[in-house]
Amino acid sequence: MSATQIAGRIAGVDAGAPIRQSSLWQDAWRRYLRNRGAVAAAAVFLLMVVWCVVTPIVSPHDPNEVDFASAYEGPSWSHPFGTDQFGRDLFTRAALGGRISIGIGFAATFAILGIGVVYGAISGFVGGALDNALMRFLDALYGLPYLPFAILALAIIGTVDFWTMVVALSIASWFITARVVRGQIITLKENDYVRAAKAVGVRWYGVLGRHLLPNTLGVLVITIFLELPGVILGEAFLSFLGLGISPPDASWGSMAQDGRDSYRAHPHIIVIPSLCIAALVLCANFIADGLRDALDPRTKET
């Protein structure tokens, strides 16, 4: 019997740590699977990622090869998404663009998570005056629009490439996650079974590893899928405004910018990358909803 279990018995509470945890995940997994919308979204999401990775490898077209003869073609068998103003195959380019957009999306999201966890954990754990100060500071930062700051950050850094984009976006958007993490830590800290463990003398990092982190993990996973859409759209906006990734690398946003001038005659150039963005964001939203329901089920409204 572990110390926490002994602690639980003494406190009259079933602390039963390890067994509880695995069934929590299994339960959540099963609940998630029952939500058909969320499962479909996850499938499509995965499919898109696979598509982005695989297509450029197997595609017969060179995404950067200019061929004015085939410019502006609509969707066809050889070019499922058509071609752009330079005759480049959009299907392949979209997949490549996806690599960059999704890549930046995840990287920035994890960066946000990192910053948020550090800030939130310090604030939540230390508590007291420091927590108060950090949170008030956050309150004031809350709601600041990320776009001007991301633009600013990019301008300060000077160049725009994958990693500078990641840095710029994450610096501008970490506030919400920090608050969520801190809230999570506070709730868990005050948990009765944590108190029981401490009362028996279990070390605080034991408490951390066994109890706090697994529960917080759930919240973090949900946060990933909540932040992802914002970051992907952010990168798209920056690229669309011409402040984003520079050619020959293209993200979905910069592809959309390419299609901007010719949309009246050839709408597919802007529509296709935009729909890719929309599809990914939609899926991420549904996945986040599904995860939220799976990890924290409450009686449905009706």
Next chain:
Amino acid sequence: MALLEVSDLRTHFFTREGVVHAVDGVSLTVEAGGTLGLVGESGCGKSVTALSIMRLLPTPPAEIVSGSIRFDGRDLTQLSERELEDVRGREIGMVFQDPMTALNPTLTIGTQIVEVLQRHLGLDRRAARRRAGELLDEVGIPRAHERLDDYPHRFSGGMRQRVGIAMAIACGPRLLIADEPTTALDVTVQAQVLDLLDDLRQERQMALLLITHNMGVVAESAHDVAVMYAGQIVEQAPAQELFSRPEHPYTEALLAALPDLDDPHARESRLAAIPGRPPDLIDPPAACRFAARCPYAELGDCCALEPPPLRELRPGHWVRSAHPASERHLARL
């Protein structure tokens, strides 16, 4: 004819996990001006019964599948929502269990009382406000007229419950349903609220349906008592009669479980609890629902084969059991 006659009421909840037979055969009567205490443990369906009478259950999952609820001759199960809106608050009032959540926190209590007066009695604002102040006074809130403009959070639990009572009786209903009105209150306040309810009943000649899980409450206040178990009424009798000559094994057990301070051996003995748990209402036993915990049910007994009907053992004393106390010596023969 009694003021309220519920006949074989069945209310089921149609959920994803199955059909919950929350109320499955409830018949009770409340006489005009009298008090009926409805007792039972948590989850037995008392609140669902009360909400069914008022037709306040959300109708997607819940549905009254059969039975009738005759109030003053009219069957409430046959009325439209608009007609019910006229009955609620005007002819039948209801007081709920949790005073902390039963009042709207963003409206003053004056507003919340005035609105029901204006709705049913058509009073103008001034008259309604005056009446509201009088009602608060009647339920024992000090400085009543000044407190009309206060918000609920400025009142204690007991005070809020009094406000709830004031709202419920504002239009002079003939029946007041009180669903566990004292459960969420301190013991000292409980007695006050019960006394208030009884006083109001007498002054206004109002019938009272008092729902509680506490036998003590019922012993004090009720004329008639109905005992409920697993969605069914298992015994109903005048209070005196029920306490002195209980028939159903469950009732006997409930009474036996009451700690008796006068018992010289009280300190050393254990509380007599009823072993086992109530049956699952999604799949209740086909026959007697108490059989699993009943000390008198035997293997192969009729208890396990057929559901015992609610029968009138003595005038005014109804029991749903195959082994009521007064028949047990017969079975031994």
Next chain:
Amino acid sequence: MAAYIIRRLIWTVPVVLLVILMTFGLMKQIEGNPFRQTERAVPAAVQANLERKYGNYVKGVATGDLGPSLVLRDRTVNDIVKEQFPNSIELGLLAFGWAVLLGVPAGVLAALKPNSRFDYGAMLFSNIGFALPNFLVATLLIYFVSVKWGLLPTSGWTTWQHKILPSFTLGLVPMAYFARLVRGTMLETLQQDYVRTARAKGLRRRRIVTVHVLRNSLIPVVTAAAPLLGYIITGSFIVENIFAVPGIGRYYVTAVSARDYSVVMGLTVLLSIIVIFANLVVDILYTVLDPRTREART
């Protein structure tokens, strides 16, 4: 109450200072080019100069002077703001108007008829509204409404017809947000005990919904206005760009591309201050609307 406001105000100061610092750092980066290229440490004398310049700038902001434009030598940042800001405000307000006009009723109706076709439809639209990038929406709207059907002009900001498409585009995400939010809070409120009490009093459904349910459901909507401001500012960068609306969103991008960092800094500071104050106002409003928090906050 007053103490609360003052406390919050005090905390906004370090944030504004931080914002100014960040943008200031940018300006110095660009001006101090030689140092950047050689990667030497900035000499002490220049450093002191920097701090003094920073101090001056902060003083300027405090007095409302945002400094001169670097590129357009005959105009100050304040001039530019005076010209363009009102247009952005108008765009933002109109967008907010669309959101409230269409989004809130949609949410209310969806909550009153849960799981109906309307409910599913509304929530589907809401999800799509969040996901579609606004440049796509703008493009499609222009394509169909302006080009194909010729109902409204494609760009510009002069007549009221010009203002419909841009404000609608910008208002789409807030609309989706409100629809979802209102639906959620209403459904939650409908479950509350006090709604059951209201029904038990025999109140008519209409009164229950308007007086008891809506009032309490709309409080979170007010508090949601603050983060929405962030979106409206962000979105305006794109929308003003596409529809050629002469506002500061569009100008910001122009200024960055033209390296007019004085303008960039000034606009960033201005936007930050606006957002911070908007947050404060919303917080105060919230206290006014919910009597319970009134006493907790004093």
